[in-house]
Amino acid sequence: MLDDRRKFPRKQVSHSTNILSVETQDVLGECFLTNVSESGFAIESDCRFSVGHKVFIKINMLNDVISLIGEVVRLDKGFFDPLYGIKICENESANLDIFRTYIKHQLN
Numbered sequence: 001m002l003d004d005r006r007k008f009p010r011k012q013v014s015h016s017t018n019i020l021s022v023e024t025q026d027v028l029g030e031c032f033l034t035n036v037s038e039s040g041f042a043i044e045s046d047c048r049f050s051v052g053h054k055v056f057i058k059i060n061m062l063n064d065v066i067s068l069i070g071e072v073v074r075l076d077k078g079f080f081d082p083l084y085g086i087k088i089c090e091n092e093s094a095n096l097d098i099f100r101t102y103i104k105h106q107l108n
Helices: 096-106
Strands: 010-020 028-038 040-044 052-061 063-079 082-090
Touching: 028 052, 040 052, 040 063, 052 096, 063 096
Parallel strands: none
Antiparallel strands: 010 028, 010 052, 028 040, 040 082, 052 063, 063 082
């Protein structure tokens, strides 16, 4: 199974947020965050992306705003809309340490 080979296990979540343009921070549409890990996340969205496209989402967490920029690395069929596997771009994301601490300690 693919999950057994992952360095960072995925945690199931259920969170709705907007997808923003990396360049302009304009809202492109809505997405549904379905799972997260220390190195990436998965979203379902009716926005159309291809592998290599960068996306930007913001998550309100623990009185902070987590800004995650990631690159689409996988496309799949989601429950309602296409499912995108996103690898976090570490140098471009804000408050990533808070996000990773939450993933490691609060979702176990």
